[in-house]
Amino acid sequence: xxxxxxxxxxxxxxxxxxxxxxxxxxxxxxxxxxxxxxxxxxxxxxxxxxxxxxxxxxxxxxxxxxxxxxxxxxxxxxxxxxxxxxxxxxxxxxxxx
Numbered sequence: 001x002x003x004x005x006x007x008x009x010x011x012x013x014x015x016x017x018x019x020x021x022x023x024x025x026x027x028x029x030x031x032x033x034x035x036x037x038x039x040x041x042x043x044x045x046x047x048x049x050x051x052x053x054x055x056x057x058x059x060x061x062x063x064x065x066x067x068x069x070x071x072x073x074x075x076x077x078x079x080x081x082x083x084x085x086x087x088x089x090x091x092x093x094x095x096x097x
Contacts, residue, residue, distance in 0.1 A: 011050075014046055017042070018042060018043075022039070
């Protein structure tokens with residue numbers, strides 16, 4: 001059976017990031033010059049992304065409504081993400097042994 005969940009488009013995440021960059025209250029820890037530089041760099045990056053031609057595909061493990069579970073404690077949980085994190089952590093542990 002195919003998953004019928006809707007997946008967020010990655011450009012929506014970029015839009016949210018740009019909104020955060022535009023909020024001087026959220027960015028108040030940075031000097032004005034740094035905020036301007038960061039915003040300009042992000043805008044150049046976004047223009048590059050928008051100009052690229054590519055085949056879109058959903059990323060495995062990306063949080064979305066189709067891989068969200070509620071635990072008995074009513075906390076949302078993304079089991080795929082936890083598995084990936086634990087899997088990569090174990091690889092790091094093996095590498096440093």
